[in-house]
Amino acid sequence: MTTPIHAKFELDYGEFRLNVDLDLPGSGVTVLFGHSGSGKTTLLRCIAGLQQAPNGFLQINGEVWQDSERNLFLPTHKRSLGYVFQEANLFPHLSVKGNLQFGLKRTGLAGADLTHILELLGIAHLLERLPDGLSGGERQRVAIARALALNPQILLMDEPLAALDFKRKQEILPYLGRLHRELNIPVLYVTHSQQEVAQLADHLVIMDEGKALASGPLSETLSRLDVPLAHDREAATVWQVTVAGHEAEYHLTRVAFAGGTLSLTHLSAEIGTPLRLQIYARDVSITLQKPSDTSILNVLPAVITDIADDDSGQSVVGLLVGDQPLLAHITRKSRMLLGLRVDMNVYVQIKGTSILN
Amino acid sequence: MLNEADIATLWLTFKVASLATLIMLMLGTPLAWWLARTSSRFKGICNALVALPLVLPPTVLGFYLLVMLGPKGPVGRLTSELGWGTLPFTFGGLIVASVLYSLPFVVQPLQASFAAIGRQPLEAAATLRAGPLDTFFNVVVPLAKPGFMTAAILGFAHTVGEFGVVLMVGGNIPDKTRVVSVQIYNHVEALEYEQAHWLAGGLLLFSFTVLLVLYSALKTHPVAHQLK
Amino acid sequence: MLNHRFFRALVLAAFIFPASSAWSATTIVAVAADFTKPMTEIAAEFQKATGHEAKLSFGSSGKAFAQIQSGAPFEVYLSASEKYPVELEKAGLVVPGSRFVYAIGKLVLWSATPGYVDDKGEILKTGAFKHIALADPTHAPYGVVAEEVMTSVGVLDKLRPLFVMGENISQTFQFVTTGNAELGFVALAQVIDLNTGKIGSGSGWLIPDELHGPFNQTAVLLQTGAENPAAQALVDFLKSPAARAVIKKYGFGSPE
Numbered sequence: 001m002t003t004p005i006h007a008k009f010e011l012d013y014g015e016f017r018l019n020v021d022l023d024l025p026g027s028g029v030t031v032l033f034g035h036s037g038s039g040k041t042t043l044l045r046c047i048a049g050l051q052q053a054p055n056g057f058l059q060i061n062g063e064v065w066q067d068s069e070r071n072l073f074l075p076t077h078k079r080s081l082g083y084v085f086q087e088a089n090l091f092p093h094l095s096v097k098g099n100l101q102f103g104l105k106r107t108g109l110a111g112a113d114l115t116h117i118l119e120l121l122g123i124a125h126l127l128e129r130l131p132d133g134l135s136g137g138e139r140q141r142v143a144i145a146r147a148l149a150l151n152p153q154i155l156l157m158d159e160p161l162a163a164l165d166f167k168r169k170q171e172i173l174p175y176l177g178r179l180h181r182e183l184n185i186p187v188l189y190v191t192h193s194q195q196e197v198a199q200l201a202d203h204l205v206i207m208d209e210g211k212a213l214a215s216g217p218l219s220e221t222l223s224r225l226d227v228p229l230a231h232d233r234e235a236a237t238v239w240q241v242t243v244a245g246h247e248a249e250y251h252l253t254r255v256a257f258a259g260g261t262l263s264l265t266h267l268s269a270e271i272g273t274p275l276r277l278q279i280y281a282r283d284v285s286i287t288l289q290k291p292s293d294t295s296i297l298n299v300l301p302a303v304i305t306d307i308a309d310d311d312s313g314q315s316v317v318g319l320l321v322g323d324q325p326l327l328a329h330i331t332r333k334s335r336m337l338l339g340l341r342v343d344m345n346v347y348v349q350i351k352g353t354s355i356l357n
Numbered sequence: 358m359l360n361e362a363d364i365a366t367l368w369l370t371f372k373v374a375s376l377a378t379l380i381m382l383m384l385g386t387p388l389a390w391w392l393a394r395t396s397s398r399f400k401g402i403c404n405a406l407v408a409l410p411l412v413l414p415p416t417v418l419g420f421y422l423l424v425m426l427g428p429k430g431p432v433g434r435l436t437s438e439l440g441w442g443t444l445p446f447t448f449g450g451l452i453v454a455s456v457l458y459s460l461p462f463v464v465q466p467l468q469a470s471f472a473a474i475g476r477q478p479l480e481a482a483a484t485l486r487a488g489p490l491d492t493f494f495n496v497v498v499p500l501a502k503p504g505f506m507t508a509a510i511l512g513f514a515h516t517v518g519e520f521g522v523v524l525m526v527g528g529n530i531p532d533k534t535r536v537v538s539v540q541i542y543n544h545v546e547a548l549e550y551e552q553a554h555w556l557a558g559g560l561l562l563f564s565f566t567v568l569l570v571l572y573s574a575l576k577t578h579p580v581a582h583q584l585k
Numbered sequence: 586m587l588n589h590r591f592f593r594a595l596v597l598a599a600f601i602f603p604a605s606s607a608w609s610a611t612t613i614v615a616v617a618a619d620f621t622k623p624m625t626e627i628a629a630e631f632q633k634a635t636g637h638e639a640k641l642s643f644g645s646s647g648k649a650f651a652q653i654q655s656g657a658p659f660e661v662y663l664s665a666s667e668k669y670p671v672e673l674e675k676a677g678l679v680v681p682g683s684r685f686v687y688a689i690g691k692l693v694l695w696s697a698t699p700g701y702v703d704d705k706g707e708i709l710k711t712g713a714f715k716h717i718a719l720a721d722p723t724h725a726p727y728g729v730v731a732e733e734v735m736t737s738v739g740v741l742d743k744l745r746p747l748f749v750m751g752e753n754i755s756q757t758f759q760f761v762t763t764g765n766a767e768l769g770f771v772a773l774a775q776v777i778d779l780n781t782g783k784i785g786s787g788s789g790w791l792i793p794d795e796l797h798g799p800f801n802q803t804a805v806l807l808q809t810g811a812e813n814p815a816a817q818a819l820v821d822f823l824k825s826p827a828a829r830a831v832i833k834k835y836g837f838g839s840p841e
Contacts, residue, residue, distance in 0.1 A: 048484060049483075050480050050483070050484075075483070075488075076480070076483035076484055077482075077483045077484075077485075077486050077487055077488050077489075077491075077492075078486075081484060082484070083480075083481075083484035085477065085480070085481065087477065089477050089478065089480070089481040090481075091478060091481070091482075091496060091500075092500070093499040093500060102482070102485050102487070102495075103484075103485035103486055103487075106485065106486040106487055106491070107486055146485065147484070147485075150485070150486065420759065423759060423760070423763050423765055424763050426765075427763040427764045427765040428764040428765065429763065429764045430763075433764075433765075442715075443765065445749075445760075445765040446716055446749045446765065446766070524752055524756075525756065525759070528716070528718070528748075528749030528750060528751075528760060528765075528766075529721060529749065529750040529751075529752070530748060530749055530750070542752070543721065543723055543724070545651065546645065546647040546648065546651075546721070546723065546724035546725075546752075547647070547723040547724045548647075548650075548651070548724075
């Protein structure tokens, strides 16, 4: 069986080389994460056909877009994709409506009903305006709507928030969250922001020096100790949880995950609501015995899967809580004193969490 | 005042300049597009060739055209073989000379405005299913409108003002190749200074008006087309 | 045109200063385009004989005329016609009594193709060609004479539609020598073979003087050169047997 998306590219610009071979899921958001120069944007451009890797193979949902062995290269305008650039890249000579219609006219969808997309991105009131009269955030929302209007097989987004200030980012993120829930096409999203990774990714590809260091489901990939991300001060894992119940008298909400429950400060959300929970590695501590006299509510049994020491006296510990991967940053001294080893059964105390949606 | 011969030269000049401008736009647009986007190693040579008439004395170009297009020249032999006769001293010859001589005035503004557009709108168009030609006519042309205006006006005005080349290739034939700049020269040489003043003054006024219109129009249509 | 003029201005500027030196002086001369070759030779001999230097500026007589009127620093003016020097004389720009004919212009109906023009000029009557080149008669002396010839032969109106006109006799010669005009009226000096004294290449008809009015190429000493011994010396030298020989060699008639 072929995977929904198979992307294999090799190119060599001397200074910069790209060499990836990736299988990616056919739904949800796949984030391509890496520093500038890591090759993430080049990879995205190769997928779009904006750049042609001399050696490449690309198949999307059974359709081959590039196969250099067969000399096949589908030009960008023949690929069923939506592309959102870092700068919104709207046509300045066309109104918002004209920009939205541009692609539709060329796909025979000219009469398509855009109500849903306009509403999803909150741009219905901007239709007659010219791009010059829009704010940065509005432009980027129009650009996303323009890409989505074509009903593409895949949506490619190249750091769509990078050019926006913090306020504009906060303005757009909720829209991206909604896209995430409502779209059933795969989204490839390039970013260098860990925050966007945590908020948006289902699947994570970590790029470095033109190679994919890791590729897999978000929480699994985040907790891989062989990836620099796990060693970062901001290292965190993300859990998918659902609201399981409320303890009104304590002002708490209980959420369930595969392997147990957690108590959070009260959320006004219905039971069954899915949530993304971010747990920073620095907020996790480890005990050998189940602590009986601790103020921390969330104490869970866990198994150590991996340990790595840093140069700076810090140890990064990978754990499994039920099926959920978790990261803990502790001092090397604590690690030695506790005698932590792989496969040891321990307890983790989670001091704090943040809800991402 | 202007006599009948003067008016004939004005009309002929208008015809030559209009047709030459049209041809220059048709030839210059793909050429400028290629020059603006290529990284071919022939780019430098082509840029230099296009700009050559800017620095060459018109008599040099005129003389080479006379030799090349004449019955002994390679182009002249070709046109004779094809049964078109030779081009010097004909309206067609004037057009060819004017096109070559004024081409940089059309290519350079176009090239600059194409380069200013950058690759982003082209990529955006491609991701919105527009093929290369489609993109050119529906994105590049509207974005490069100020460039096209400048090119057309400068090309036209420069053809009107052209003298040395048409004098050499045209042969100064009334109603056929005697354009207004040549007529002014004739008046001056024949010591008909008053006639010369009428035409020269008119040409001065025309050129000034054209440039004034151009620059005012460019002011209200800023070339600044950074993508938003 | 502009380049040419600019260059000329530079050249002029460069020698106005040494012109004041008394021993070997320099004079600036405007020369009709058709007299380019003989005058170059005459100037060389002039320098050898007198030590004075003649700086030559070639171009159409009409243009030089307009420039002199506008204060150009020419001291001697060798026109291709009689008309311009007379006009300058009326304007008081000429040293009185200095006007003289230095050569008689000779006109040739010439083609670059051998055997094309017969030695009687019968071809003019056939009109079996597409273009005939002549210098623009509105201002070029050779053009005026060419029209007179066609009037004498009785073909002027018939041939007028076939005219292509050079700005001066040099350009007219270009039209014919490149073959763009099958034939044209040019100066004998342009096509003469200096060894044989006959038409060197192509084919031509040396037009008899009777077919046109006097073609007196006339020179004057301008007021600007009145005080310059070199200018006066050049005027004298042009009348010397040495100069006459050169003039004759290039196919011009002698003024005697």
